[in-house]
Amino acid sequence: MIDVVVVRLKATKGIYYVSPNMLELKIGDLVVFETDNGLQLGEVCKDIYKEKQDNVDLPLQKVVRIAEDSDIKNFEDNVKITDKALKDARKISKELELDMNFVEAYYSLDKSQLVFSFLSENRVDFRELAKKLAQKYKTRIELRQIGVRDKSKKIGGLGPCGLFLCCNAFLTDFNSVSINMAKNQFLALNPSKINGVCGRLLCCLDYENDVYTELKKDLPKIGMVADTPLGMGKVVSVDVFKKTYSVDLKEKGIVEFSKDEKNGSTKWYIRL
Secondary structure (H helix, E strand, O other): OEEEEEEEEOOOOOEEEEEOOOOOOOOOOEEEEEEOOEEEEEEEEEEEEEEOHHHOOOOOOEEEEEOOHHHHHHHHHHHHHHHHHHHHHHHHHHHOOOOOEEEEEEEOOOOOEEEEEEEOOOOOOOHHHHHHHHHHHOOEEEEEEEOHHHHHHHHOOEOOOOOEOHHHHOOOOOOOOOHHHHHHOOOOOOHHHHEOOOOOEOHHHHOOHHHHHHHOOOOOOOOOEEEEOOEEEEEEEEEOOOOEEEEEOHHHOEEEEEHHHHOOOOEEEOOO
């Protein structure tokens, strides 16, 4: 077991799992920590906890120190510079006739790297743009092409449930989500209901999918023909939580059966 602390990057709101490096940290503390893009300023958003080594990518990047006044001032100065850098990047990309929609820009705390994120429907040859920006800002330039999901993660907002977007609040990676998950949970296949603000399928479709799959194991599928104690009929609905299914028995109408009532005698047939 190793100590882990969760830190939210101040520049982009991204979530990082890092080593507390034997420092006493609590929620709300501002810290300087290691990232792939150099040192960054972040805020502790979860207390230190124990985690199995198999569940984390080792070696963990670590907290370097609790942020000092000079670190906070550097960060605030960087924000002002990156606002101008973002405008310059948009202006130069337009002059170069590049199809790039810039979302954000941020410096590493020590100004060793300037990172830009942008959206584009096509691959972009931005070498000339990177060269011009490097000449202007005298630092290493990194241009990252992101998707609409990443944009929502960075900008944030409220989901259809009324809560903050999962991707912005706590998700670190995007799991694969498919339309079959919506079907598996008996959701109406209405884009306005199952799509998030990014226009893609809701990430939360993945949360309960395994539960539905497990609960449906002993229940018939909608559309199957069932041989019930009251006769043959077509299954028209299933309630996975009550463990019941409704069968259209024609003359008798729609009758609801439970798993217990079956007593092993009901037979399920392939859908006709």
